[in-house]
Amino acid sequence: MTPIDQRLLDFADALGVRIEYRELPTDRDGQYVHAKRVICLRPGMHARHHRSVLAHELAHALWGDIPSKFGPVNAKQERRAEEWAALRLIDLDTYRYLERVHHGRAAGIAVELGVMKSIVLAYQGLLLRVGDTTYVDARMGAGQWHERIEVA
Template identity: 65%
Template sequence: MTTPVDLRLLDFADAIGVAIEYGRMPADRDGIYDHDARRIRLRRGMSARHHRSVLAHELGHAAFGDCHTRFGPVHAKQERRAEEWAALRLIDLDDYRHLEAVHAGHPGAIAVDLDVMRSTVIAFQGLLERLGDSVYMRPRMGAGMWERREGVS
């Protein structure tokens, strides 16, 4: 079943001129973005939530124009950034807040209810900073430097 989120991801791929193909992948890969070819290749047969999370992650690479590298620190930064990009597009803060309370913050249970992978929820959790009675989305240095601030009890 294609959801509105899935359609937004496909529309984004189309808007930036990235083709999506399906086929066999190396055993350790579910998806890969080839910047030179402007193509995302995905493993056939993934569950809907796995497909959604992998596609969003690979679109994160496309959004940043990531090129494959074997240099560890750069590769790690690209992977973290792509996972965070995906999390911000797949998880609504209000939905997350509700499910965090329901599941006592357990990322696996939250992921099932959000229909995304656990790694996506963990990336989203990493984007939140709790200070006192507030949660800050994507905090940066300096007063008033955040995307969103929410009060929590």
């Protein structure tokens, strides 16, 4: 178990969320059931898949997401969960190095980071490059960003 895996398990404990392994529908690798405060994961996933799915489902638990019949609500919840997971699973300095090594290709970066490609794509979507500055998770307003890096 890696330190990041332990942090994810500690976060689940802090939220009061149980993790169970059970067979799920073929189109699902994990799901969060808010009424029971449980994350269900498909057994047998390889480590980087398991890590990525667990982080994604922890995000749903953090916000108390409940599936909606309204598609745009579900899409927003899924995007937010993937972005939250990306910010927890990817270290900026390591990402910067791997981005150069793999010429920005998400698949190669994902393998080396031990996460799924969708997590890297979500992280890349959070990057905003303006001139010689890169902002991570930029928001509207002065000083509202997760990290800021001068690259000149």
